[in-house]
Amino acid sequence: MDMEGQNYITVGLPLARVDARGKVTGETRFATDLSMPGMLWGAFKLAGVVHARIKAIDTTKAKALKGVQAVLTAADIPGVNQVGPIIKDQPILASDKVRHVGDVVALVAAQTPDIAYQALELIQVDYEELPPILTPQDGLLEEAPLLHADKPGNICLRMKLRRGDIVEGFRQADQEIEDTFTTSRQEHCYLEPMAGIAFPEGVGSLAIYGSLQCPFYVQKAASDILGLPLNRVRVVQTPTGGGFGGKEDTPSEIYVRLALLARATGRPVKLLLSRREDILTTSKRHPMKIKIRLGATAQGKLTAAQVAVVADCGAYATISPPVLFRATAHAVGPYRIPNVHVDTTGVYTNHPPSGAYRGFGQPQMAVAMEGALDHLAQRLNMDPLDLRLTNVLTPGDCTCTGAVLENCQDLKQTIEVAAKSAGWRQKYRKVPQLHKRYLRGMGMAVIHYGNSLGAKGWHLDAAGALVQVHADGSISVGVGNIDMGQGANTVLTQIAAEAFGVSPTNVNILEVDTTRVPDSGPTVASRTTTLSGNAILDAAAKIKSTLAAVAAEHLSTPVVQVRFEHDQVLGAAGRSISFQKLAQLAYEQNIHLAAQGWWVAPYSSFDENGQGNAYYEYSYATHIAEVTVDVVTGVVRVDKVTAAHAIGRVINPVAAEGQVQGGIVQGLGYALTEDLRDYTGYIQGNSFATYILPTCLEAPQIEVHFVENPSVHGPFGAKSLGEPALIPAPAAVINAVSNAISWRMHALPVSAESIKLTLDAAARDTVRL
């Protein structure tokens, strides 16, 4: 698939986003902008309690309210009342128990939003409240109640990684450090709330239009819960206003509940879900407690790493298994460490389920590993940059899972490029600054990122494309992965245009509809450019071969000499025909100009000791953050972030840069201000007024560099970017803050209050009367 050495028509160029115009004029119709005749509003009755047994649900008053068309509970589910992409432990409607404050116990379909909300109030649920499990540590206690009867100790899953001899590794160390980091529960806050419409289609079929990342997950869940075969369920992704993983697992519950209402009423049902309800009921980033112990020689060579991770999985497993797989596989970062132990435990608690969130376990692990490295650097009296340069993986080295990285010179290059650009050597200081109000600090983080689903997700890791060249030479492309703002449609347009040698304006990416291509897996794991892109190239190659044969005859040229360039098809002796005319010619000869493409991710392995290549390809990144801390208020201002990303080949530089800028600011929010304040199981941070997101006043100056080193797998050599854009940022910011105040911060969010408390405690410790 690599077209090295050619001048590209559009790959590598900053093509304006193909969907931008509709968005700047307001013409683009998102799910909530849609309306259908006879449409009802579907609303959810949330539990409102943290942990309780359901003794009775009385829906009679709600059903009797004028304008209410249906009120459903678990008893009304025709198929199975269980969802879960891997572990099916989540009822779509709670039947015997509610396990978190946003658990759903009943559904209402009504003629207006007001009537729907009134009906929700009239549903009476008789709860017997149970003692809640609010932390994994509480869940692991012997006397803790079981959240799931078949999960002793409330353990959702366990994973381990064993490499080398850990005892020997620490014996060889001259210095050793140990730190414990705790990370918080982050909410996605996609600007567009969950939105969708479900409606009966034809006779006996059902359609769901929604703001979602994984149409095939929703299709499967609808099939299971409604008891319909897959060929009777059609799912369409509407233009989606942000996802970040928040629309990966949750839509399978949210929109399938609408489908239940549509089936019960025979009418279209549109989602009614406020922002507050969205925050209460949808999945979140896994909070983790990470204990990390590192050992190194006096020269700074890492000899051993031991990591224990306890992750809060919330009330249901959802996507915890692959999150904890990714966290485990990347636990100790892109460094050469011969002896590594990682133990990961996921525990159920009475909080909203922990699911998919951009980075998928890696931001947490980076906070711990990169923070521990800075601590170790301090102990060794080494510059943190030098400690990383000493240990970073170079070609031929292997990761802690034993994945040999033959081609990873771009990893070290990201460190060198970022450090040089940020002026690390000139600016970094490790001497504590005293008697100043504003303290400045610098911090870095280096990561590797396994592309796509990895060993544990290979059974889902394929994608299809449907490409059709029309009689007028215009090209339709259907794929199974979606654009949620990350720019997929634009990049896929460029890939298709490049393949046919035509201008990108000739290409139209169709809306994603499960009837167009076979199950292409989820739009997650930063996999779309590679999976859908390669599928497009596969289909395009078939059609080009057909077109080349037609051109060869028409241009009296051997078929191997036919070239597709700049909307023309060129033959021998200067003969040519426009792409459009060639298509027309082919149609007149009844030649078939459509093809299905398919690409399967290379197989990867990960055994019970966490050994194997884990992923078929890796991206790399280094972020360097510069901050100023106001010791009077504790407020952190992130002044600048310098980012260097190795993503193989950049298909669209402006779009790629935009991804990095957005990832950094989202990471900054996670590190400093975002706090759901959910200690009691009730979420206090349930609105934008109380859950503090970065505004443009907080946005730092961001400098982005790309290091190119084409991959043999991705289209034109591309590698993943979407998640690496965020992963190193929180770690870099926290390391910068710790450097500024000369105290290591261990708990997210590193809020103004926590900095003040730390500084005040430090001041007290140093004053002796």
Added chain:
Amino acid sequence: MCKINITITVNNVVYHEQVPVTMTLLDFLRERLGLTGTKAVCREGECGACTVILNGQAVNSCLILVAQAHGSQVLTIEGLTGTRGDHPIQQAFIDAGAVQCGYCTPGMIMASKALLDQYPQPTEEQIRQALSGNICRCTGYTKIIAAVEQAAKMLTEERS
């Protein structure tokens, strides 16, 4: 449900409507007039996605009762695209790569218009202050600020 008669001009079109007293300007625009470009995100004035220009001022339409806007002039994102094509601010957002998922975009553009109407050559600080009420989760804001600077240049050139 108490209803009230209002007259309101939206995008230069005069409307005489009977509305529930509790109806917000946001819901009036979206549900009654079908102008779905203005977005509902938080419904509590925290995110700016519902920004429209009311009598020359950028406001959160989720916090205005439509009855309060009786006799007023409202400009929404749909009113910005004229017969000549896209407004320079809209073009600048496209050119600068300032659009990702697009959900904050109409609000951002309206807030930018209100700024540039008052300060045709704003400093970066003024731009940040003017947009500080508009949340974006995708872009990290850098290209949005660049787009507003570019639009300011384009509009200044147009005038001269």
